[in-house]
Amino acid sequence: MVNKDILEDFIIEDEFGFYCAYGDFYIDPKYPVTTAVISHAHGDHAVPGHAYIFATAPTAAFMQYRFVQQPIKSYHIKQFKEKFYIGEVEIEFIPAGHILGSAQIVMTYRGVRYLYTGDYKLQEDRTCEPIGYMQADVLITETTFANPEIVHPDPVEEIKKLNTTSLNIMLGCYSLGKAQRLTYLINIHCPDKKVYTHHSITPIHRLYNSLGFVKLNYEIYNRKILKEGQHKVYLVPPIAFNSYFRAKNIVRVFASGWERLQHANDMSLYISDHIDWRELNIYISKVQPREIWTVHGDGSLLKEHYADKIIVRNIFKKKRSV
Secondary structure, three states, rough: OOOOOOOOOEEEEOOOOOOOOOOOOEEEEOOOOOOOOOOOOOOOOOOOOOOOEEHHHHHHHHHHHOOOOOOHHHEOOEEEEEOOEEEEEEEEEEEOOOOOEEEEEEEEOOEEEEOOOOOOOOOOOOOOOOOOOOOOOOEEEEEEEOOOEEEEOOHHHHHHHHOOOEEEEEEEOOOOHHHHHHHHHHHOOOOOEEEEOOOHHHHHHHHHHHHHOOOOOOOEEOOOOOHHHHOOEEOOHHHHHHHHOOOOOOEEEEEOEEEEHOOOOOEEEEEOOOOOHHHHHHHHHHOOEEEEEEEEEOOOHHHHOOOOOOOOEEOOOOOOOO
């Protein structure tokens, strides 16, 4: 008979990241390791230096752009729902809906299915693959916004706020994923606005236009843009946004689900690429896990919510050296 007992140490967190000893691989390691399975290409999940990298094609493309010295032969590209093995662990990727190419990592070992979400969202986003669902025995989920008081508003209604001013807008956002989603939303719902991109965002827009599902309409920024005319939106990364406090006749806006990033701005723009409390519980109802292991955030409210229904705990942390 197949042993369907959940292994409490199937995934542990150590100083390098999330480690699976049963397949001898890491998920989203923080430092170079031998074998890395990467959920998506954001800097807090993808770093260079690994000997073997398993990822989707878009994730690998973004990593290749950012980590030019990483050997091409180290990348092992996998399609969504393509099963492969690392050691005795069967693995497949399903879409996470976070950014283009973002994947949930489904691992099956000795008849037990473990699902690592990475970062994910349920909201519609035409610039990336829609989230996929799969039932699992253990759900390993991010809990960035796992709080009943946090509700992400409709992104379409949020982006339409930009239509309330004719002044030029400096729009702060993360370069990969958020910038492309915002560009598409502005293209569709703010037709009078013209999008300009910071030099660090432009190459990623080009990758999205070559790899993605929609065409992004934008132009490259130059220094004269915001000094003349109206209805212009300049997309900039956080470091550039934070250096423009004294800009005149410009509306400062930062797109984020975090309230603390809205306080110093001229207009709030709550657009998040993570799940909120309601979406988290919808997702759990679809996965139907026997246990929930939490990462990236405080899962205490989730544990309280599912008391006597589902085992909820933080993923085990152990020290290990490689």
